[in-house]
Amino acid sequence: MRDVVKRFPGVIANDGVNLAVRTGEIHALLGENGAGKSTLMNLLFGLYNPDEGEILINGKSVHFHNTRQAVEAGLGMVHQHFMLIPRFTVAENVILGNEGPDSILDRAAASRRVAELATSYGLNVDPDAKVGDLPVSMRQRVEILRALYQGSRILILDEPTALLTPQEVDDLYVILRRLRVDGGTIIFITHKLREVANVSDRVTVIRRGKTIGTRVTSETTSQELAELMVGREVLLRVDRPPATPGETILDGEDLRCTGAHHQETLNVASIQLRRGEILGVCGVEGNGQSELVEVLSGLRKPDSGTLTIKGQDVLGENATGFRQAGVSYIPEDRHGRGLVLDFPLWENALLGNTERPEFTKRGWIRSGWIRELTSSLMARFDVRAPSASTPARSLSGGNQQKLIIARELQRDPDILLAIQPTRGLDVGAIEFVHRSLVETRDSGKAVLLLSFDLDEIMDLSDRIVVLSEGRIVGEFKGSTADRAQLGLLMGGRPSEPAMAAA
Amino acid sequence: MTIRPGSAFVNAVGSVVAVLVALLIGAVVIVISGQDPWEAYRSLAEGALGSRRGRAETLVYAAPLILGGLAFAVAARAGMFNVGIEGQLVIGGFAAALVGATDWGLPSAIHIPLAVLVAAIAGGVWGFIPGVLKAATGAHEVITTIMLNYLAFRLIIYSIQRRSDWLPVDDSVQGTERVLDTARLPIVLDATRLHAGVAIAFVAAFTIWFVLFHTTFGYKVRTVGLSEGAARYGGIRWGMTIAIAMALAGALAGLAGAGESLGLHGRHSAVPPGLGFTAIAVGLVGRNHPIGVIFSGLLFGLLSAGALTMQAEADVSRDIVLVLQGLVILAVAAFEAMNRLPWFRGLGTPKTPSGGDRASDTGMAPEIESRPAPPAI
Structure with missing residues (x-):
């Protein structure tokens, strides 16, 4: 992509971006939110047309007017939000749009071909499973499979790790490396430095719609990339003196919620917040986090259990009552x-x-x-x-x-509930938020930090609990927590020593 | 003053432009029907503004429309689409007339406020019911308010035709008996029909403006209307707030009815006046802002007041006024729709990263507009 410019009213989303990707490499596209990564990829994939500049594939200038032309040129895109039909089987989803010339659909043959393709790339997906029944990581593989089925040699992945557990991320890396071995080219969009280091061969950083530079991953450092991304010096690690936990200020016991269809959505046996301590709550999205937060902030009354703040029973109070009891709440949904x-x-x-x-x-x-x-x-x-x-x-x-x-x-407040406080923020703002949380802790308040970013939890928490299927399945001291162990618990796989380490 | 889509200033300009566009299209309609649009508009304006009597008539027509427009605006600010203004208005007007026509030997200083108060309460109850139903059961207010309109019409007809001894009704005129002089709103301009109900309308508009923008209650109403999630987060009781807002809206419509019964007609007639539906348009054109409602109420009042003169002098059917009203609503709706277009929103937005890009980048759901729905009339 040469000197690509894309303007939106009042905004120049891409302002002379240059991106050169080599065949057979994993190329990370790194930038903050709003830097223009997605716009650039949408230009490449034919969803928008560039106002200036040109796009070349294998040396030939191309002009896509729609995504079909992009697909025909060998491009494939795995969106952040999967474009799959839940009621269809894996095979049906994969062949969607490429059913072949016959008017009668040969499901058995399609299923066989999809199975072959899956095996050859080690994707390990059952072609006859309904997509709606599959976990997120499997759905992502279906998307990848679909791109491969369409004959894509250049695969674009838009923030592919956002919804995965650490183990699933590792599995994804294995798949991507395998694709590379087979001569595939991968563009990996991310704003996480760790992912760049783990999987990419080269990395291009963009900031405010402009290319800042391209580096060979093995020859650069996270610090350098972060500074390229933000445009100034940043503190990657939060400077955090050891905690001095004080009295227990919030005490919840046996909190249960049931959702629709009488499904248990929350079943927390015991949770405490202490002054001067950051409690990290980690887990995969949709495992009772929102219920827990709503109970602790007074937005939802649990079906059973007790909840006291400074010794006072607060169940039955509404959000106003919880605020008066000293709870402040940074919600996950800003808008x-x-x-x-x-x-x-x-x-x-x-x-x-x-x-x-x-x-x-x-x-x-x-x-x-x-x-x-x-x-x-x-x-x-x-x-x-x-x-x-x-x-x-x-x-x-x-x-x-x-x-x-x-x-x-x-x-x-005496208690601060910080729910995904850095979601969608750039590195500079994240630094600020993290500092605020630590300062709040150091002024003797209790902080609950809930995040789906395990690194954030591990960097900031003095104590970590893992939430899986509505239950607290493990508790760790911040310093002793082990990434792999947390990841296993988040995935719902029981691990015996985990409880003992609490 | 910031030039930004959605700001009060842009809304005001938008409404003015919309009215001009409507007049332009209306002119085309008049030309097509073979008359002179310039002459039509001139005589319309002359009839409504050219004389003392005309100006008084404009205000007389505007008064119930301003109050009704406020009834729409208050509900809309709470996120409710109040189609029940007509019912709230007639039930208020009927209640006022009943009190006004009953001889308790009260002096004016008590009889008038009493009748006005009863009208507000009756209208308020009629608004409160759909509010409570929505809060308690989620029943959609468009359905319930329309049903309550019919309930109001039938209840009034039933009360009149039953000819009960204790109600001052007269089935020979299909209405109530005449309001006693002690309950009539005084005429404020000699030899015109301009009654004190006009003052009620203006006072109400400024009061509602103050309530909406300077009181905790108004803040809660606006929060609930713009974002249910934020209201819940902020500890605002959603159900309570919309129920009270709807009761307030109903009370305003009830006041409009009181003005008609106690001021203009001197009785309440069982024939629904249709003012409550025009009031929806007044609220929309006024952008649900109390001050905007004053202006749009005056505009609609002007059109009604000048219609007869236009028909007499320019030989243009007075029904063209209905066409103009419809065009104004369409033009305002079109402006509102434009307001939502990305390229239009972008015009006034200073250099910030594009919203669409941001939303897709962070994986956040695109913001959902929780403003009241655009007019679908």
């Missing part, structure tokens, strides 16, 4: 929960604070005071926006998150 996007920043600062006398007085909103507060919070937490009257919608994800953190910490 749907943490902010009202159409409200100005100062009205967002009021969210959850309507019962506090500084903010409202006998039903009147003290807007002048709140505006001043918001401006001072913006200065303190480096929220970059023109003014307190700017609508939250126009802020970047990082600045939105800083605003939420500012609001939640302003309440001077």
Whole structure:
């Protein structure tokens, strides 16, 4: 791809990007969120047309007007959100769009061909299984299989590890390396430095729509890549003095929730938060995390169990009651929960604070005071926006998150629930969020950190619990936790010594 | 003032442009029907604004539309599509007329406020019911408010035709008996029909503006309307908030009915006036902003007040006014739809990374618009 430019109204998503990928290599495309990675790949795959520049494949200039042309040229894309039909079998999904010229579908033959293909690449998928019944990692393989079936020699993977456990990520690496051996070319889009180091041969960094540079992975360092990505020096490791855990401040016992179809979604025998400690909760998405958080923040009443904060029973209180008991909550869903996007920043600062006398007085909103507060919070937490009257919608994800953190910490809580606090943020903002969490801990507050990024959990937590199928299946001291062991527990595979290590 | 799609300023400009576009298309319609659009609009404006009486008539028509428009706006701010304004309005008007036509020997200073208050309560109950039903069972307000409209119409007809001894109704005129002088809203401009209900409308608009934007309750209403998730997160009781907002909306519509019964007609007639449906348009054109509702209410009032003069002087059917009203709604809806287009949104947005790219990059679901649905009339 040479000097590719793609403009959107008011934004130049790609501004002269150069990307050269060699046959038979795994090429990582590294950049922060919003740097233009996805746009670039969509250009390559024919979803958009470049405004300037050209795309060459095997030396020939190509102009794709749709994805079919891209597929015919040997490109294949595995999207972040799988484009599969759950009710179809694996084989049916794989041949979708390539059913062949006959009007009668020979399922048996299709299934056989898919099975052969799967075996030859070590993909290990049952062609007759319904996609809806498969776990996420298997669905991803179906996507890869489909691309291979279509004859793709250049495979684009868009953030392929986002929904996988560490073990599944390792399995994916094995598959990718195997494809490379067979002469396949892989473009691996990511914003995680660890993945670049683990799997790629070369890496191209883009920042704000521009190519910053291409490096041979073995000749570079994570530090260098991070700095290329962000454009300044960054602290990759959080500077974290040892914890001095104090009294238990939140104590939950036997918390159970049932979801639709009387399925048990949460069954936590015991969970405690202590002052001066960060408790990391790890697990694969959809294993009771949202239920646990909703119970601990007062948004959901568990079917049974007890929950006390500072010795007071708080079950039966709503979110307001939990806030008054000292719980602050950084929600996982900034747009749907943490902010009202159409409200100005100062009205967002009021969210959850309507019962506090500084903010409202006998039903009147003290807007002048709140505006001043918001401006001072913006200065303190480096929220970059023109003014307190700017609508939250126009802020970047990082600045939105800083605003939420500012609001939640302003309440001077005893307990901070931080749920995926760095999701979708760039390295700079992540650094800030991590520092805030550690500072909060060091000021004697209890912090619960829930994240699907195991590295984040391991970097920050003083104590780690693993949540799988709604249960806490393991507890570790932060310093003794072992990646592989955590990964096994997250995958729901019991491991005997894990419990003993608690 | 920031030029940004969705801001009050852009909305105001958008509505003004929409009205101009509607007038332009209306002119084409008038030309096609063989008349002179310039003459039509001139006589329309002259009829509505050219005389003292015309200006009074504009206000008389505008008063119930402003109150009804507020009834739509308040509900819409809470995320509710209130199609029940007509029912809330007639039940309020009927209740006011009943109180006003009953002779308890009360002085005006008590009789008028009492009748007005009862109208607000009656309308409020009519709004509260769909609010509670939605909060408790999830029943969709569009369905329940339409059903309550019919319930209101039938209840009034039943009360009139049953000719009960204790209700001051008169089935020979299909309405209530005449409102007593002690309960009539005073005329505020001599030799016109301009009654004190107009003042109620303006006071209500400014009050609602204050409530929405400067009180905790208004904040909760707007939060609930824009983001249910954020409201829950913020500890705002969603059900309670929408039920009260709907009751407030109903009360405003009830006040509109009171103005018609106690001010304009002096009785309540069983024939539904249709004002409650025009009020939806007023709310939409006013962008659900109380001050915007004043202006759009005045515009719709002006069209109604000038229609007769236009018919008499320019020989253009007064029904063209209905066409104009429809065109205004369409133009506003078109503007709203444009507001959602990425390229249009992009115009006023300063250099931030593109929303679409960001959403796909972070794996976050694209933001879901939780504003009230665009008009589907």
